[in-house]
Amino acid sequence: MSVREGWRPKIVAFCCNWCSYAGADLAGTSRIPYPASVRIIRVPCSGRVNPVFVVRALQRGADGVLVAGCHPGDCHYSTGNLYARRRLLVTRRLLAYMGIEPERLRLCWVSASEGERFAKVIEEMTAVLEKLGPVQQLREEGPP
């Protein structure tokens, strides 16, 4: 797989408003550096993330998708993250089955107090994606 010169992975991260978005904020206020690969979309709850959002991101040019929510049991809406876990588990397996590296989708639990953890997750995922390279499978042909 040839990787374009200067290519850096791009991660689209769906962060729940109550835990993970706040966790990412905390990473900021604590000035914990992490790779600039991640772009965060704020959602009320990880349970808001439709699996089609994930494929859409991979189709449009994201190299990985992170869904971050409250730890099980801590969901602001009590159960949203547990629905998310089921859906995304199936999503990930289906992606793999259809030929997309499953490592491109990750679900993780980051609480509002885990700024450091958020940074670590991004670092890990960036490293994984750097190894995988860009998504080759779903890129659409652009204009000439």
Add this chain to the structure above:
Amino acid sequence: MKLVRGSDMLRWLRRCGEGRRWVVPAKEDRHWLFAERDGPVVFPPDYRNATVGPKGWLLPRSEPILYYRWTGGRVSVTPAQGWRPQVIYGVRPCDLKAIALLDSIMASEPWPETQYLTRRAHTVLVGMACTAASSCCFCTSMGVHPAESYAADLMIYPLQGEEYGVAAFSEVGREWLAQLEGEEADAAFSPAVPALSLPMPTSLEDLPGWLERRFDDPGWQRLAWRCLSCGLCAYLCPTCYCYGISDVDRGGAGRRVRWWDACTLPDFSRMAGGHDPRPTTTERVRQRIMHKLAYHPARQGEILCTGCGRCIEYCPMGIHLPAALRLLGGDGR
């Protein structure tokens, strides 16, 4: 007609078609379809016709019409250029006739469809006369003949064993044929007899009028109630050409694409305000069949069905032309 051995014919075709894309029938899994390959091929004896005809290589499932880009409130537009010189090889007479029909539709005034016509002009059609019928075809009932050339530039007639007859029907065809070594000769070709012969309620000439008189026939409902509103029949039909247009936007830049549509799909004629002149399967199935057998003949003088039999073979609910004609003919079932 020139006579030629199969292997020589392939060599000759390959040479003539140098630099062009070769679109040939290919067997994938259990289905034949037209696919891009590096040259013409010998057909095994089980090749009758492809499930999906060559239509998509002239009128793609989807294709860009134009590209646009916004900058501020201004937009720049570039028309799409989507053709490559190609040879479509091994096309059966029913599909050749269908292409002839598409040609006449797309060329019709006042607005000839240049994108199609350009692609068509860069296409060489190599036809193949039928020696065996597939289980559902009924071309002769629709006035189409299994050895006729129609839109073909060149026509291949399988003769005995390895021997083939080749004839040219256009300028390009004659140019190509001139490069084939061999003498003009006559050979008797015995075409296949189609599997089905439809009991037509009336002559083909009178069919449009016969159908128009049955516009309000309850037979339509008896046929269409089991239609599931998919687009299978239209997409497999070699003469169906309906399309839709929509924009694919990528944040201020994108393309306008044209894609296959089907009059059997529920949204086909639904207007933005919600009004739909063809709201149920009854109107939609009627529209499809009437368009082929009545409306188009009234407009351009030709029936828009070439008897390929695909709708008969593939409709999952058994809705097809023979059934329509029978139901409208008064058989109450």
Add this chain to the structure above:
Amino acid sequence: MKRVGVFLCWCGSNIAGVVDMDRLQAEVERMPGVVHVEQNKYTCSDPGQESIRRAIREHRLQRVVVAACSPRMHERTFRAMMRTAGLNPYLLEMANLREHCSWVHRDIDEATAKAVDLVRRAVFKVRLARPLQSGKVPITRRALVLGGGIAGIQAALDLADFGIPVVLVESSPSLGGRMAQLDKTFPTLDCSSCILTPKMVEVATHPSIRLLTYSEVESVEGYVGNFKVLVRRKARSVDEQRCTGCGECLSKCPAKVPSEFDLGLGTRGAIYVPFPQAVPNVPVIDRQSCLYFTRGRCRICQRACPAGAIDYQQEDRLESYEVGAIVVATGYDQFDPAAYGEYAYRASPNVITGLEFERLVSSTGPTGGRILTPGGGREPQRVVFIKCVGSRDEQRGASYCSKTCCMYVAKQAILLKEKLPRCEVYVFYMDVRAAGKDYEEFYLRAREMGVQYVRGRVARVFPHGDRLRIRAEDTLIGRRLELEADLVVLASAMVPRPDARQVARKLGIAANQHGFFSEAHPKLRPVETHTAGIFLAGAAQGPKDIPDSVAQAGAAASKAAALLSRQEMETEPVVAEVNEHWCSGCLRCARVCPYNAISEREIRVRTAAGVRTKTVATVNPGLCQGCGACAVACRDGAMNLAGFADQQVLAEVDALCL
């Protein structure tokens, strides 16, 4: 195209120090719909906000993007600004350039490229934003208090004192709850019933409180401000209006069954009041034990009753109440130590729980306040307390600290020492947790009085003659101990009531893994639940002592009162919405809704076949909290979340991936 204005904030040098603002501005100017871009040093400042307002006016902006800090920081600020500028507050989107970009990245090129993406995301999203309005729902000015223990009593009284009508539902025949079972309370050692009884009476006589004892909530429908509660008034078999509380019936009843109130240490009749100070002082017939109900004859109580109040024909009644808020104070249960076979709880009558000890020591208890071993009826010479039974033990009990045990053990030890000064008292403990006003002092007082605190776990308790033998380890000196005692008291943990999960389901509130009801936020919303309008008080939410329960009850009452002091209430505008045209009516959405906010309704639609009715989902904006689970469950895409709509999220994805 919607006219979008983008305001790039430097945040002093916080953002501008890392992000190349001019390069960013040049990129943003090219984004679709953007008609105005400007930079501000501090956009949140008054001049900063004023410049947005001015730009909105001058450039006729329809949508606003503020690229600054986290929306968790200043979204409220800018939404308020939008309102003052005459735009709907939800037509604003923030791009988080500080916490998510400039504070975590160093490289100017990378940070700037990312900032461009982040702003583009906001622009794409805000272009698809619709003005959102909060709805208004009327509020029923009446509260339901569930549970008649100290927390419920306090909440009911506080609410009633606000002038709010209260319905108090208690499942047992009397008010009082666990506190009524206690003898003295720590750390002051005042008599539990002496401080509780006046409050019980006050509840019964308060003009604003409707007291429903021996009653249970059957179902709860509706939503904040508008609950409909169905209460089952269990058949008492005694006419409350006629009964004078004379007690004639009680002594005549031939049946004798273990008393629940005395935790089986004493007995009661089939017609009984749980305890002498019960409120209301109206007996109830326990139909399972009543001879008339089980065998068809007896009727002694009926004959004995001078008021003719006995009514065997009485049936359960269902009463419906409309309330605007609910305070849940259903209390706790005690852990059943049977799980700890080695403590011989069931095996020996002289191994009892802390709560049982309370009955034993109480002057209203079966022994009239004399401390006697249940097995032998003797005064104990030596008593051993074992702490952390069922708590802090994930294997056999629960992981949490039960919080009250350290103090009640100290209290019970002190009571023992006071009543039986010569009695030796041992306490086996893991830790002593005496955090609370005057608590540490209270614990030290127990030690001073000669209570032996031994750090270590008891390995076994087993009967030895008519005494008990205790094998343990003193972990401080690392020595094995073996001693005999007459009474072993297990400080068993506070656990949720067995029906807690059922109650939670009925109310549509959440419970944690143990079964304690979950508060909306452990720190900031400790007495609210996720379901708006339902509040928590007392040990139903977690182990709590009396002062904490009373304090929480007061807090819950004032939260409820604050809600009920309004005529109507604004609903959250970020709620789920149904596209009825697309909705199939499968109601999968309702199944995943944690708030029971989705129900069905029938609408009439025009189809080709004529007008027909169809079922569609409908969202109650009063209940919906905007989590969006339903929107994902909906395959049709008919359910959407305002403010986080599918098309918006997809546009955000597109924007980030360009």
Add this chain to the structure above:
Amino acid sequence: MNPAPLVPAVGEVVEVRPETASGDIKTLRVRLPEEDRFSFRPGQCAMLSVFGVGECMISISSPPTRPEELEFSVKRVGRVTAALHELEPGECIGIRGPYGNGFPVEELRGKGLLVVAGGIGLAPLRSLVNYVVDRREEYGPMRIVYGARTPQDLCFKEEIFRSWPGVPQVEVHLTVDQGDEEWTGPVGLVPSFLEELAPSPEGVVALTCGPPIMIKFVLEALQNLGFDDHQVLTTLELKMQCGIGKCGRCNIGSRYVCVDGPVFSLKELRQMPAEY
């Protein structure tokens, strides 16, 4: 031959004018670059597009006699029309056309005209009216009967109230389904209002456009008034995508509305299947 009939020319929006109080109808004034301008007949349409959203067939509401700028009156019913409504002056818009047959202005010459319209249906007829106004001497008397739901919903107020009534041999009759405090004119549905006015069919051609249900009853009313089928012209509207008779969507029987219509005489209409 146009090299690519589906590729629109790019024009510029000059003005966006709300027609109704609710804003559900707006008129866009559009200027095309010189090389892309086209001549057209009243009643013809053009395909307007907002790039990135899509295309929509809209009738041209300005007359061919004023060719520098085209006007389109758009009712907001769906995605594309909503996007058209959001266009701002100075922004680009795609235009291709003109499509359809339009009104037979040559054949109408010398005849009296009865224009019957409802709501946004006045848009294509406005093109004709202004064409006739600009060539007043070539045509006979013109009566315009126009109605809308409420006074607020009447379009082209400047013309219907001021300019047209002042033109010689032009009468404007307005009606609304529901009046308001200021409305002093007639209240009632267009078909019954038309029957009350009882215009004579002598030497007159009636032209009608409006919502399908109104057209249905107007056609009945005209018949009652003695209009012959060939004296009545009406316009039809169906979903269209290509506008050039190729996408197979807008046919009624063997007629394509985009090529053979949208103007049909009642005589033609009666020969078509009732599938519109």
Add this chain to the structure above:
Amino acid sequence: MSWALPAVDALAARLLEDRLVDAVLGWARDPDLPWQRYPHRVDEPSRVGELVWDPFCAPGLAKLVFRMTEGGLKLGVLARGCDALGVWRLIHDRRIARENVYLLGLPCPGMADGVRVWEECPEAFDAAGWEDHGSHWVAVPTGIRLPKERFLLDKCLQCQVRWPRQCDEVLAVQGGSWNPFCEDRYRQVRQLEELPLPQRFDFWRGWFERCLRCFACRQVCPACNCESCSLDQFEPNWLEREVGVATQFIFHFTRALHVAGRCVDCGECQRACPVGFPLGALNRKMMKDMEDLFGVREPFVPQESEPLGEFALDDPDEFR
């Protein structure tokens, strides 16, 4: 076991005579095409003779029941196992009212590919009736034997529900659910799972190129019963009309996910697809995952609840 057509007719007639139903849905012979049986509705007891029950009744009926009963029509349905489960799928999705259907269960020995039989053995269609001999269908009285191994429809090869479950009444003939032709319903899934990832993608891409997106698979599917399919919507644009690898991926991914835990494995999608797209391999993958991950037993039998609308606290967490 015989294909007890007279018994079927009698039952259908009884339902109509007793006014238990307004109409009976089954199959009829196509007068034009000997091998074709199409869905047929009978309203009068005197016309039950039009119904046919033989090895060529290929079309599934469940999806038709949905539209037919919408207006309140009470419908008797000749239901094989697959049809019955399909109808139950629609009942659980609240698209069919239970009281509007009377399921007349027919134990099914598997259906033949009519066109294939027509091509290879047209004289088989002279039969007056059929018997089932396990591995063969046998024509009566001609005695022509059709080996199932050769002629069984794809969807019937993998069938697990030959016995009609959850029906109001089952035609009392022998039969069971066991299908000797299906050793391992997940065989193809396992084979694909074991392929290296790039080959897996190539496998699907090949099919994406062939898929016409005619939506026949969706339209026949009893689990695809939405009022408005999200894939048809323009706003939001879940699926663009443009056909390419990415959009085909989204189409098939979304379809698979939307039927995950809901597919009744009737195989109709596979039967309807004109180009032979292995839709079953996607559907069964979802079933297999429902079993593996969430312990859903018999994932093809519709339940009140559906696996992706629930959760368990101890669901596996595979994301590390």
